[in-house]
Amino acid sequence: MSCPFKPRWERRKDARPQELLDAALDHFVARGFAATRLDDVAKSAGVSKGTLYLYFSSKEELFKAVVRESIVPLLGEAESLIEQYEGNSEELFRLVMTTWWENVGASKLSGLPKLMTAEAGNFPELAKFYQEEVVDRGEKLVATMLKRGIARGEIREMDLELAPRILVAPMIMMMLWKHSNGVCFVEPEKLGGYLDFYIDMALRSVLIDKPIN
Amino acid sequence: MSCPFKPRWERRKDARPQELLDAALDHFVARGFAATRLDDVAKSAGVSKGTLYLYFSSKEELFKAVVRESIVPLLGEAESLIEQYEGNSEELFRLVMTTWWENVGASKLSGLPKLMTAEAGNFPELAKFYQEEVVDRGEKLVATMLKRGIARGEIREMDLELAPRILVAPMIMMMLWKHSNGVCFVEPEKLGGYLDFYIDMALRSVLIDKPIN
Amino acid sequence: MSCPFKPRWERRKDARPQELLDAALDHFVARGFAATRLDDVAKSAGVSKGTLYLYFSSKEELFKAVVRESIVPLLGEAESLIEQYEGNSEELFRLVMTTWWENVGASKLSGLPKLMTAEAGNFPELAKFYQEEVVDRGEKLVATMLKRGIARGEIREMDLELAPRILVAPMIMMMLWKHSNGVCFVEPEKLGGYLDFYIDMALRSVLIDKPIN
Amino acid sequence: MSCPFKPRWERRKDARPQELLDAALDHFVARGFAATRLDDVAKSAGVSKGTLYLYFSSKEELFKAVVRESIVPLLGEAESLIEQYEGNSEELFRLVMTTWWENVGASKLSGLPKLMTAEAGNFPELAKFYQEEVVDRGEKLVATMLKRGIARGEIREMDLELAPRILVAPMIMMMLWKHSNGVCFVEPEKLGGYLDFYIDMALRSVLIDKPIN
DNA sequence: TATGAATGAGTGTTCATTCAT
DNA sequence: GATGAATGAACACTCATTCAT
Known part of the structure; x- marks a missing residue:
């Protein structure tokens, strides 16, 4: 609110890789939420599946972040x-x-x-x-x-x-x-x-x- | 027999498919294909999960049937x-x-x-x-x-x-x-x-x- | 024991169709007990699946009967x-x-x-x-x-x-x-x-x- | 760490396949292919059912591997x-x-x-x-x-x-x-x-x- | 006697999630 | 931070068994 550049949802990491969101957006758009496998998202982003969890606490949070970040x-x-x-x-x-x-x-x-x-x-x-x-x-x-x-x-x-x-x-x-x-x-x-x-x-x-x- | 609540086994085979398709359409529309559970579809239609397979050989076939039968x-x-x-x-x-x-x-x-x-x-x-x-x-x-x-x-x-x-x-x-x-x-x-x-x-x-x- | 022509295992029906046992033997021999489907046995014998249960109270009993009758x-x-x-x-x-x-x-x-x-x-x-x-x-x-x-x-x-x-x-x-x-x-x-x-x-x-x- | 009972996750990937094959052989031999439950195989090997799928893509592939690896x-x-x-x-x-x-x-x-x-x-x-x-x-x-x-x-x-x-x-x-x-x-x-x-x-x-x- | 629609427990398989490294 | 082996809950699908007809 008072910080003009900080969106209302909390960032867990300032350096949260945009690549993850990009890769996730692609998959979510192509297959939908349920049919998207985090394995595939991770592979697309060139990281391991575990790494996703360093930045997003669940598949659902990843999805929300994808939407929110895209909207900005x-x-x-x-x-x-x-x-x-x-x-x-x-x-x-x-x-x-x-x-x-x-x-x-x-x-x-x-x-x-x-x-x-x-x-x-x-x-x-x-x-x-x-x-x-x-x-x-x-x-x-x-x-x-x-x-x-x-x-x-x-x-x-x-x-x-x-x-x-x-x-x-x-x-x-x-x-x-x-x-x-x-x-x-x-x-x-x-x-x-x-x-x-x-x-x-x-x-x-x-x-x-x-x-x- | 005279019981007003039809026992489960008395349903006719002819009526079933459409009931199943109706229930399936509801769920598929509400949650998407992947997130729809056949258990729920069956429950909505008032039958057991196994019964679905008497009429549709797989979840995918059920989905296709829903689409095809709906639009004709x-x-x-x-x-x-x-x-x-x-x-x-x-x-x-x-x-x-x-x-x-x-x-x-x-x-x-x-x-x-x-x-x-x-x-x-x-x-x-x-x-x-x-x-x-x-x-x-x-x-x-x-x-x-x-x-x-x-x-x-x-x-x-x-x-x-x-x-x-x-x-x-x-x-x-x-x-x-x-x-x-x-x-x-x-x-x-x-x-x-x-x-x-x-x-x-x-x-x-x-x-x-x-x-x- | 005292009846010379009656084997020791009990027959449920005197007219128990040999065709069922024959068909069952074929399937059991070809695929084993677990992999044999009663649907297939029934189809081979030209009866419905339910009919099998008129003569044998379970798949296991059918299997036993097959073996016992064959041995005689x-x-x-x-x-x-x-x-x-x-x-x-x-x-x-x-x-x-x-x-x-x-x-x-x-x-x-x-x-x-x-x-x-x-x-x-x-x-x-x-x-x-x-x-x-x-x-x-x-x-x-x-x-x-x-x-x-x-x-x-x-x-x-x-x-x-x-x-x-x-x-x-x-x-x-x-x-x-x-x-x-x-x-x-x-x-x-x-x-x-x-x-x-x-x-x-x-x-x-x-x-x-x-x-x- | 110094605990004499190795925690589950410490098993080496190299050792796993053979342990799984050993356990699988036991069960397949004892009960046959169809009657063998992967749950039991996994339990015998001290892993979860999902772990089997890290090494063998299906029950059938596991079976084939058991036979092939055994005869070499x-x-x-x-x-x-x-x-x-x-x-x-x-x-x-x-x-x-x-x-x-x-x-x-x-x-x-x-x-x-x-x-x-x-x-x-x-x-x-x-x-x-x-x-x-x-x-x-x-x-x-x-x-x-x-x-x-x-x-x-x-x-x-x-x-x-x-x-x-x-x-x-x-x-x-x-x-x-x-x-x-x-x-x-x-x-x-x-x-x-x-x-x-x-x-x-x-x-x-x-x-x-x-x-x- | 015979049927076959219906059931539901059982099992193979997937995949989000965890965690020691 | 990053990994990936391991987990186990969840779910599609099968099939022995039942039962009104």
Whole structure:
């Protein structure tokens, strides 16, 4: 709280290797919590299984750390971007979503939604954390963007509680596709097309003057 | 004999499989494949663990059966509905999505997308099956609806490969929300609001003449 | 005891189907007691698994019955044959062993030694029964033969406690070979050669005047 | 530390496999493959059940290892003994068989024939391995001994394909007796008598000049 | 008498967790 | 700190046994 750089969850070691979390994220995203073997995580990280326990007291703690550490960098940039932006709503929405996709969707962080979708029921506290730190914050961010557009007369009036989640849904789905091998498979090179199309559709549903594209 | 509580052995073989699949779907959706214990599934279905093996040769086969049996009846209705419909595109879209939500989204079948999202990586063949029998078929259905609207001059020209998936994404997300306890939690009574809002947004993004609503 | 035709173990049903015992013997011989599934035995006999329990109260009882019923016809003939025989020892030995092989070695009863070898440790009472009814009786039979030969001056003096078992060993081994697929495999058509050779060897070791052959 | 009772974790990895194989051999010989519980094997070896899986990937692999590791040291000595021997055939045969009995028959390795007899049908590949590495090699060894005796004019001409197996049969049977509790039971102290008697009988059947004994 | 669906104890196997080194 | 052998609870799966029909 008073320490601005220390997240609320306790670090056991300051030098807690990021490699472990990286390796763990890969496996958790690919196979889910239960099906992930710590043996495999350890092997991927190039350490022994016992070493994992030097940094995380259990598989569950490792999982929580993976999620929490992954979440940190997610939303900060976008929030400040919106606050400072001076252009019109269409450009802002395009910029935010494109940046989001480049920074998150294209990185391994895109696995988080899949992870939380699959495991929320098994990790209620973690789900709550995710809900607050990502979902709520993300929706507030979009609501801010919409409110700004309405104030500028670029975006029509609408229910600002419902709109963000519906508006963002396709973006989330695109991240799920990336990690649902075979289901809703989209060739990586086509994802860009989906992104543009999605932005276009979203703008058409909120802008007063439809974009030309 | 006259006892109102049927003794265990009196259950009919014909009724069993569906009871088992129902119980299994509940557990698989709630906990995922690996974390689901067959003991629990059996208990939920009111049978012993051994009985499961009379009907499904392994946990994996049970899982596959759950997915396959759940989706078969899903899409037929919608397909014939579209074929026969004579009204305009807005009404058709509203009808299809509302019906879909009532039949699928509001039932336990809504758990399937979560299941496949979480487990696709662990069951490649099943993922392929799901992709072909559900995803592809569902998208074709939406594409047909759009094509029909374009022909009738009600819907604008658009990329019919990209549009269905983007258009449908919020509907899928709504189903995921239902089963991601805590994450994106939506109070059940609010889901109706989301549904209407979603339909409105979707229509705005495709109709030539915006709906009034 | 007082009933000359009723063996000492109790029959549960007079009409106890021989088919069940036959099928069971096949499986027990082929796979051993523990690895034999009653499902398979039932299927081989063309009945349901439940039917087995109409005739045998447990797998163990079935096994015992198989062994006991199989043993019955084993030794009676040979005993009376020896008693009545009037020729010389060489001819008698040849006759007894050849007959034995034709009646037992060539039939499915040849599986008994394998069965008892494998399961004696798990069925002590059955082992005792087999020991008394087959082994001891068989050795006494051979001892009688030898004693007769010694009295007739055809066979050398020897330890009549040790000799029978050693003398008969190769015959037992030949029965084991038949049922030890792959181990000590002997082509069926060669077994006859082994039989003749064995008889010749045995006679050489006991006759005072070596046979010519 | 200075505690005379070694704590569990201090056992060396190198020593483990052989301890496990020893314990497993005991149980497999006593009860057969199917009836042997890995729990019991582990307990006999003083480890937990899971430890077995550090060394053998399955019960079947453990069984195979037991057989394979047991036979390696079996035949080498006898082969070189025969090659170098300079005395007459009677002495050689006595020496080989006596040594064999001391080294194999009197050790727990004597359980192998029983094991293979009982389980050959369930492990075809293992049976083949045993046949080639033990049975064939053993018979070749005896054939060599006989050929040598024939060349020296001490042993009569005979079919060298049939003779070894028949000649050796009683020795094998003696090993089976040891492990067929109750069937053909021979008091341990009498086995020596059987051995001498067997050697005498065997020699009488092959030597040109009968031994005096 | 015969059936076969149902049971549940038993066992092979996995894997998170521990701990002496 | 790091290791990896060892543990044992947990769980998938089997199969002898039961019993209403």
